[in-house]
Amino acid sequence: MSATTSGRTPATRKRRRLYAVLAGLTMLGVAAALVLTAFQDNIVFFYSPTDLKEKELHPNQFLRLGGLVEEGSVKKASDGVTTEFIITDLSNTVAVRYTGLLPDLFREGQGVVSQGRLGPDGIFVATEVLAKHDENYMPPEVADALKKSGQWKEPSK
Amino acid sequence: MENLSDFFAMGGYGSYIWPAYLLAALILTVLLILSLRDLRRNESTLQTLRAERRGDAIDETDT
Amino acid sequence: MHRFANPNQFLRIANPLLPWISALSVLCMAAGLYLGLFQAPPDYQQGESVRIMYVHVPSAWMALFVYASMAIASATALIWRHPLGFLMAKASAPIGACFTVICLATGSLWGKPMWGTWWEWDARMTSVLILLFLYVGYMALIDAFDDPTRGQRAASILALVGAVNVPIIKFSVDWWNTLHQPASVVKLSGPAIHPSMLWPLLIMAVGFTAFYFALMIVRLRSEIAAAKIRNIRLGQVHS
Structure with missing residues (x-):
């Protein structure tokens, strides 16, 4: 051997x-x-409104902004295809304008990732909006019951 | 009948759900069939080779 | 023949188990399909589309589980130069690759209606795509050398090196901002899935696991037979 x-x-x-x-x-x-x-920094898929404020980003830089759609902030423009809403991470907010079709999960209080540029007026002009969902799965009746009994946990983002 | 078409529509997501299930079933079935075919072919080849070798051995002892 | 004494011993244990594992797999998959498609409720946010979870999540788990098994088997093959470990890894690779393809394809079919995209280069999706390339690379490397033992060694080393990707996939959703949501079932605070959806998922996962083991035994038997054929043919050439 x-x-x-x-x-x-x-x-x-x-x-x-x-x-x-x-x-x-x-x-x-x-x-x-x-x-x-x-x-x-390159692996991160999106920045939060706080990241956007703290990080010195090039003006007009193409980036993804993620957070929750603020309750009551979604407004449809008169042209019918443009949507304006506010993305929040519960400490900072950014106003977003987007023209196009929204995914099924897009709704107030839900997570969202939008791709676009921060304009000089402070409004984020998105070319794409993706919905993000959390890790909780349950039947609608259970969600309703939780909300009714006050045991509903708001997303902690 | 209406129940059945409701079931296949899957609340409007049928065109995503059924391809997902069919694709999974197809991939796993094809892999299973190919694996079983390989096994059968290899085991029969092995048997023939062994039979040949046994035959050779008998020939040698005969002579 | 002594080189295959241990694979033979393994088959002596595995062969009688094969019908039972196969039956378990068929039963669990049938039950999982029935529960997932008929009994489980729609999700409060995602509606009926959540049913894709019952194939997507078990195949994702299997993609990781098979790779981890393959890496461990390759390590034993490298350290102890034992043919069984290598043959087990070789038999597992195509199964793991198929589970990874199913995971990616069903994830895409789920992402389009829910997220609004078929594919995004986020950390979770990219790392799973790398897992698929590792499986394919492993299978290609085995046959890339004229000397089979060199191919075996190179492929086993690749399987080991690629193992760093497994924890990266698992924790990518916790370490970085991703489009993919964090873990729902395997997490410290307990599952975030209602039991009516968790049970079909777990039963399906047992079915997929049993399917892997049954198919691995079949493929391992085939690999052992192929190795014996090679040995006999080599013996004929030399005599």
Whole structure:
């Protein structure tokens, strides 16, 4: 066997391979963590209204803005296809204008991700609006009952 | 009858739900059939090879 | 023949189990389909479209589970040079790839009506697409070398390296802002799914898991037979 020619017993060779695999995996994990942390900003799919305020973004930069559609803020413009609404992360808000079809899940109080540019007037002009849903699934009757009994938990975003 | 068409409409989402289920069923069925076909072919090849080898061995002892 | 003594031993345990695992898979999938399509209620937000969950989520779980099994099997194959680990990983790869395709396709069919898009490059979706490439790369690498043992080793190393992607997929929705929502079932505070929807999902997941094991045993038997054929043919060439 080749084990004897190389002067090592098969058992130590196996242990050596085990350590090599473990060391390799650890280094790989560390490297992956470092890379992902370094590219944190590029992996993020959307910015919140607070991010938009805190981060110095280029004016007219194309970006995605995400948050909740503020209750009572959705207004249909007179042309029938333009919608204006306010995106909130419960600490900051941004007004959004969008012309086009909205997804089925778009409604007040629901999560939304819009793609577009922040105009000089502070209004975010969106070219695309995507709805985001949360991780809660339940039948409509259960949702109604929860709301009635006051046990409804508002989305905490 | 009306119930049935209601069921297939799935509240207007039928055109998304049924392709999802059919695609899943199709992919899993094709993979199953291909895997069983491979198994049958390999096991029969192995059997023929073994029978041949046994035949050779008998020939050698005969001579 | 001694090289395959252990795969044979494995089959001696697995073969009698195969009919039972297959029956469990058929039963659970049938029950899951019935419960998911007829019994489960529509969702309060997503309506009937939530029924796509009963194929999407189990296949996503299997895509991750099969890859994790494949990585562990590859590690044992690399460390102990044991043929069973490698053959198990090789038998699993196409199954995992199929589950990943189902996960991506059904996710797309669910995303279009709910989110308003077939596909977005968010962290969850991108990392699952990378998982599919890892499966395909693994299968391609096995046959890419003239010397089969070199192909085996290269593919096993790829399977191990790709394992870093598994936790990234799982936690992508917690670590970064994504379009995909966070986990509903496997989370610290307990499932956020009503039991009337959770049970069909779990039963379907058991059916998918049993399907994987049954199909893996079938494919493993086929791989072991193929390895024996290669051995006999090599013996004939040398004699």
